[in-house]
Every structure is written in C-alpha cells, then in structure tokens.
Amino acid sequence: MSTPTPRRTVVVLGAGYAGVLCANRLRASLTAAEAARTRVRLVNPTDVFWDRVRLHELAAGSRVSASVPLRDVLHPDVEIVVGRAERIDASRRHVHLAPVAADPVVPYDLLVHAVGSEPHHDVPGAHEHTHAIGSSAGATAARTALASAAPGARVVVVGGGLTGVETAAEVAERRPDADVVLLTGGDLVPTMRPAARRSVARRLRRLGVTLREGVRVDRVEDRRLLADGGTTSPSTSPCGPRPSAPPTSPPAAACASTTSGGCGSGRTCAASTTRRSSARVTPSGCPTTSALTCAWAAPPRCHSAVPRPRPCSPSCVGRSRRPRPWATSCSA
Incomplete structure (x- = not known):
C-alpha cells in the first residue's frame, strides 16, 4: 500500500x-x-x-x-x-x-x-494634517473632507508626479468651484519629456489648477502649509498618497502624492x-x-x-488557468 x-x-x-x-x-x-x-x-x-x-x-x-x-x-x-x-x-x-x-x-x-x-516622507505634520491618497483610509478620508468643503475652498495637492497630477485634475473636474493648487518641489512629472510636461501643465491650467513648481513644503500645520519660508492656507487638511500630499482651502483639505520623498521619482525605499x-x-x-x-x-x-520558470500572466488579477506570456519582461 x-x-x-x-x-x-x-x-x-x-x-x-x-x-x-x-x-x-x-x-x-x-x-x-x-x-x-x-x-x-x-x-x-x-x-x-x-x-x-x-x-x-x-x-x-x-x-x-x-x-x-x-x-x-x-x-x-x-x-x-x-x-x-x-x-x-x-x-x-x-x-x-x-x-x-x-x-x-x-x-x-x-x-x-x-x-x-509605503512611500516615505519626512515633512513634519504631514501625517497628522494630510490625507495620504496612496492608502485606502487616506483616500476615503480625503473624499469626506472634499465633500464637506465649502465653495471656494482651497485644495492643495502636494507632489507633482503622476499621482499628484491626476489627483489635482480629478478634483478640479469634480469641484470646479474649488481653488485647486498643485505644489511640486521640482519639475512637474520629471519622468516625462519636456514637451509632454508642457502639455500636462497646459491641461491643468485649463482646468483651473494653479501650478507652482520648485516649491518645497517644509511643514504642515492645521489648515496651513509652510513652504520655502512662505505660507499657504488650505481649507482642509492635505489629501494624497503617503510620499507627499495635496491640500484643500478655507475649510479645504490637503492631499499627498507619491512623487516627493522616499527614493524620489515616485519610488519607494x-x-x-x-x-x-x-x-x-x-x-x-x-x-x-x-x-x-x-x-x-x-x-x-x-x-x-513560482518555484519553477513559467510565463507571467497578462493581468495583475487574472484568473485564467492557462496564463499567456506577457510581452514585457517581468522576471525578478
């Protein structure tokens, strides 16, 4: 037997x-x-x-x-x-x-x-006074803050990477009555070519987003950002991914995006x-x-x-029993 x-x-x-x-x-x-x-x-x-x-x-x-x-x-x-x-x-x-x-x-x-x-940031006060868009809890809290923000509220998005840009654009489209400000410590979307960056900046301005490049946030306080010696007053606390944050105005909220901090360029460490x-x-x-x-x-x-060589699935959450090879290399 x-x-x-x-x-x-x-x-x-x-x-x-x-x-x-x-x-x-x-x-x-x-x-x-x-x-x-x-x-x-x-x-x-x-x-x-x-x-x-x-x-x-x-x-x-x-x-x-x-x-x-x-x-x-x-x-x-x-x-x-x-x-x-x-x-x-x-x-x-x-x-x-x-x-x-x-x-x-x-x-x-x-x-x-x-x-x-999680993306890393070391800005004092960011954890207490911003909503990290990169986490489900932070995004949900940001949603609540933005929904309760009064017309004319300032929403400050900190981080000029792709997440920050999308957050600022999405908020501006959903809340045309809000004063949306996008702060980035360097160039807007530095991973893109100059022509693409200019195109993104034009689109943001058409949506009514105020873009401020080369502005580094030094500290976040209750409804106030201290950046390069100056002060910006969002209506609510910042909201965005954990590496950085985008804020709102008079009762606005701030949000953090993933581009500034950590290893830089949106990378985690x-x-x-x-x-x-x-x-x-x-x-x-x-x-x-x-x-x-x-x-x-x-x-x-x-x-x-996988404990032996196999092709990668073409979908992050695909349930296919016969995975097909992915066109791009995805080996460790």
Whole structure:
C-alpha cells in the first residue's frame, strides 16, 4: 500500500497587485496532480482588494469605491486567510498573525512575501494634517473632507508626479468651484519629456489648477502649509498618497502624492537591512520602481513567486488557468 504524498503549503502574504497575481499565477500553473498536493493560501488584513491606481478617483468623488471582494479576483482554489501578519518564524516555517485572527499561526512550506511598501516622507505634520491618497483610509478620508468643503475652498495637492497630477485634475473636474493648487518641489512629472510636461501643465491650467513648481513644503500645520519660508492656507487638511500630499482651502483639505520623498521619482525605499533570510521565504513585488502611478499598473515582478520558470500572466488579477506570456519582461 503506497503512502500518500504530503500536501505542500504555499502562503502568500499580502493581497495587493503582486500578491494576488502571484497566488493566481501559481495556482493556475499547476497540473492536476500538482494541484492535488499543493495548498495555496493568501493572507491579508481584509477580505477586499483595493485598486490603488484608482484611489485618486475615490478621493475626488469620481467613484463610489475602489475596492472589490478579494474572492472575486482570486482563483477559486486559493484560500483566503484574514489576518495581519506580525512575525515570521523562518526556523519553524510559521507566520504569526495578530491574536484576533481565526488562525493565529499559519504554517508554510514556501512563503511569498508580498506585503508591499509605503512611500516615505519626512515633512513634519504631514501625517497628522494630510490625507495620504496612496492608502485606502487616506483616500476615503480625503473624499469626506472634499465633500464637506465649502465653495471656494482651497485644495492643495502636494507632489507633482503622476499621482499628484491626476489627483489635482480629478478634483478640479469634480469641484470646479474649488481653488485647486498643485505644489511640486521640482519639475512637474520629471519622468516625462519636456514637451509632454508642457502639455500636462497646459491641461491643468485649463482646468483651473494653479501650478507652482520648485516649491518645497517644509511643514504642515492645521489648515496651513509652510513652504520655502512662505505660507499657504488650505481649507482642509492635505489629501494624497503617503510620499507627499495635496491640500484643500478655507475649510479645504490637503492631499499627498507619491512623487516627493522616499527614493524620489515616485519610488519607494526598501531598508538597507532587508535580506532574504531563508530559501523558503521569497520576496515578490517591485519596491524600487514606480508601478502604481497614474491609471497604469505595470505587472509586478512576480517571477520569483513560482518555484519553477513559467510565463507571467497578462493581468495583475487574472484568473485564467492557462496564463499567456506577457510581452514585457517581468522576471525578478
């Protein structure tokens, strides 16, 4: 009598673009025999998937929601574990979740670390007095602040990258009665060619956005920004992605975008001490490139999430059982 082959458990931490893509791609790449002895589990603090490149639309009030049930974007055989990971015990191959989770300890044979990262900013007062558009909570708070802002309120968007530009444009279109100001410490959208930057600036001005380039925010106070020695008074606190922030006026709000801060150019930073501590812990995602700006999300560099070479799926959240090759390289 043959002994049954033990099941192998693959745990993916994080249900962002990289985590969802990796879980789907891994499960869809398995043969029937492999699937019978492989368990794929996705750990995430909530059971929803946030489309982060649409958060500026949520903040401006252009859409009611930027989230969908996580189950709707996952392969039907991928298990969802709701809980926040607090510690990884690589020696025992355990992920310890917050005590409130139904399964406080999740064992694994292979762990994919795809929790993502947040843009970094060190502007005093930004955390307390702005709404970070790069997070679901920040975008939702910005939406509330903008909805309650009175006509003529000043909305200040800090950060001249793609996220800041889209946030400023979206707010100006939705609230033509507002005084929208876009502040950037350098050139507007520095990743673009000069002709493209001029075109973007013209479009913003046609929408009524006041553009101020070369203005660096030194400090954020309650309904007040201190920039290069001067003062700008938004109506509400700033709103935007965590690396920078866009604000509103007399009861306006400020918002932060992802371009200023961190490694610059909209990039996020991984600590210099980050290490791949175990052969069974695989990092996934792309923490050093700007993949979540504008309305465009590049396929995360997910190749390392599959324990053998396979083509990448053409969709970040595709559920196809037979992934097709992606035209661009997406290897780790």
